[in-house]
Amino acid sequence: MPELPEVETIVRSLRNPKEWSAGGSRTLREQPGVIGRQISGATLLWTHTLATPKPDEFIKQITGQVIQNVSRRGKFILITLDEWVLLFHLRMSGDLRVEDQGQPIQKHDRLIIDFTDHLRLVLNDARKFGRAWLVKDEKEVLAGLGPEPLDPTLTGVDLFKSWHRSSRAIKALLLDQGLLAGVGNIYSDEALFQAKVHPLTPGKSLTEENCDQLLYAVRTVLEEGIRKNGASIDWVYRGGDFQNHFKVYQRTGQACKICGSPIERLVIGQRSSHFCPVCQKAKKN
DNA sequence: CACGAGACCTGTTCGC
DNA sequence: TGCGAACAGGTCTCGT
Numbered sequence: 001m002p003e004l005p006e007v008e009t010i011v012r013s014l015r016n017p018k019e020w021s022a023g024g025s026r027t028l029r030e031q032p033g034v035i036g037r038q039i040s041g042a043t044l045l046w047t048h049t050l051a052t053p054k055p056d057e058f059i060k061q062i063t064g065q066v067i068q069n070v071s072r073r074g075k076f077i078l079i080t081l082d083e084w085v086l087l088f089h090l091r092m093s094g095d096l097r098v099e100d101q102g103q104p105i106q107k108h109d110r111l112i113i114d115f116t117d118h119l120r121l122v123l124n125d126a127r128k129f130g131r132a133w134l135v136k137d138e139k140e141v142l143a144g145l146g147p148e149p150l151d152p153t154l155t156g157v158d159l160f161k162s163w164h165r166s167s168r169a170i171k172a173l174l175l176d177q178g179l180l181a182g183v184g185n186i187y188s189d190e191a192l193f194q195a196k197v198h199p200l201t202p203g204k205s206l207t208e209e210n211c212d213q214l215l216y217a218v219r220t221v222l223e224e225g226i227r228k229n230g231a232s233i234d235w236v237y238r239g240g241d242f243q244n245h246f247k248v249y250q251r252t253g254q255a256c257k258i259c260g261s262p263i264e265r266l267v268i269g270q271r272s273s274h275f276c277p278v279c280q281k282a283k284k285n
Numbered sequence: 286c287a288c289g290a291g292a293c294c295t296g297t298t299c300g301c
Numbered sequence: 302t303g304c305g306a307a308c309a310g311g312t313c314t315c316g317t
Contacts, residue, residue, distance in 0.1 A: 002310055048293090075311080091311045093295080108295085127294045129311065168288070177312080184310055234297070236310065270290075272308080292314080299307075 002090045004149070004182030005225030006237055007075050010096055014070040014079075014121075028229065029239050031098040034079070037115040038066045049110040049123065051131045058134050062086065062113070074145050074181030078138055087133040087141050088123065093236050094130030097122050126236075145181040149218050156212030163211065166203035172269035173203050174218070183218060186231055186242075186249045189274045191217040193248045198280045199266065199273040248274040 002010065009028060016033035039062050044055050053061070065081035072078065077096070079086040088096065093108075101120050105112075111123040111132055123130060133141050146162070147154045162179050163170070173179055174188040183191070192199050195217035197210060206214070225231060230240035233250070247257050252265040256276040266273045 006310070089311085092309070093311095125294095126296065127309090127311095129294065166287085172288090175311085186310065231310075233310070236296095269288090271311090288317090290314105290316085293312095295309100297307105297309085299305105301304095301306105 002075060002094070002230070002237060003184030003187050003225070004072075004075060004222055005187070005228075005242065006230035006240065007072055007077060007090065007182075008226050009230045009240065010090075011070055011072045011077055014077075014096065014098070029097075032119065033070075034067050034098060034115075034119075034121055035070060036067065037117065037119065039063060039081075040114045040116045042114065043112040044110075045105075045112070046110040046125075046128055048128060049125065049130060049132055051133045053134060061134055073138070073142050074148070074177055075184070076142060076145075084134050084136060085138045087135070087138060089131050090125070091127070091129035091131070093127040094123060094125040095237060097124065144178055146177060146179045147181065149180055149182055149215070149222060154215065156215045157208055159215055160206065160208045160211040163203035163206055168203055169199060169268050170197060170201045170203055170206060170214070171199035171271070171273050174214075175269065175271065180218075182222070185271050185273075186246070187218070187221050187225060189249045190221040190247060193275060193280060194220060196280055198282045199268055199275050200282060248276060250274065 013029035013031060014034050016028060018033050018036050020032035041063050042059050044050055050058055061084060067079055067081060069080040075089060077088040098119055098121055101118050106124060108124050108126045109122050110125050113121040135141060163173050166173060171188060174183050195213045197214060225242045228240060228242040231242035232238060232240040233243050248263050251263045252274060253262050256263055256279060259278045261276055261278040263274055264277050
């Protein structure tokens with residue numbers, strides 16, 4: 001599921017006001033925030049969900065901790081505790097919700113973190129790819145991540161430098177979290193369309209101007225995604241609206257919104273890639 | 286070292 | 302209607 005805008009939306013919802021009630025002011029995802037709450041215990045329902053440490057250590061270390069902050073790095077969610085950092089990666093189908101402890105456990109719930117009040121934080125993840133880490137220093141998990149696309153100090157020249165020696169398709173380079181953190185399959189397709197770059201274009205044939213335009217396009221689509229609370233496709237992620245504004249993603253065979261040509265689909269780096277064959281001209285090397 | 290295929294999982298949709 | 306194949310927001314690991 002989640003790429004940067006969906007993760008950002010979840011992070012913002014976890015920072016909602018601590019006190020929240022149905023019918024109150026409209027908040028993201030209509031659930032209370034978690035900052036300031038104290039953890040009373042945890043239940044691991046699928047062992048593999050916890051990357052580190054071992055379950056008994058995890059429960060011992062997390063119990064009694066108070067949540068100080070919630071933030072995002074790439075597609076990771078960081079929950080800063082008094083002495084530890086709890087990180088989540090939702091991968092394809094993960095989601096986090098905050099609810100009353102009286103609610104029934106749902107199918108695919110994998111990890112439950114109870115608070116000392118009546119609430120709990122639940123990781124639900126149908127495909128079991130999602131992971132949680134409890135570490136002293138987030139660098140243990142985040143080392144190797146590329147820059148944040150929305151960091152204003154990042155420039156097109158920086159991207160040019162990290163791409164221009166590669167023969168890999170730009171589509172695959174955009175998905176490489178070690179080069180740029182947070183872009184996934186939806187937003188890479190949408191950004192390539194906006195920048196009018198063919199997804200198969202090798203990194204080494206992109207000019208600095210191309211990279212400037214691509215960075216601008218990536219930022220534009222990510223920001224629009226955030227404004228629309230992310231994209232909700234199928235049954236996985238709730239509450240987003242960006243799926244109603246896709247220009248190419250999952251529009252195979254439909255008319256390009258610019259030129260009317262049918263959108264095409266290719267598999268690049270084992271991911272489907274949607275593009276307009278006319279607006280995004282294949283670039284010769 | 287760089288790159289691509291396979292693995293990890295379950296659920297939904299599509300084609301015959 | 303049934304059944305298998307294809308596909309799904311991601312990232313590791315392994316082989317070439």
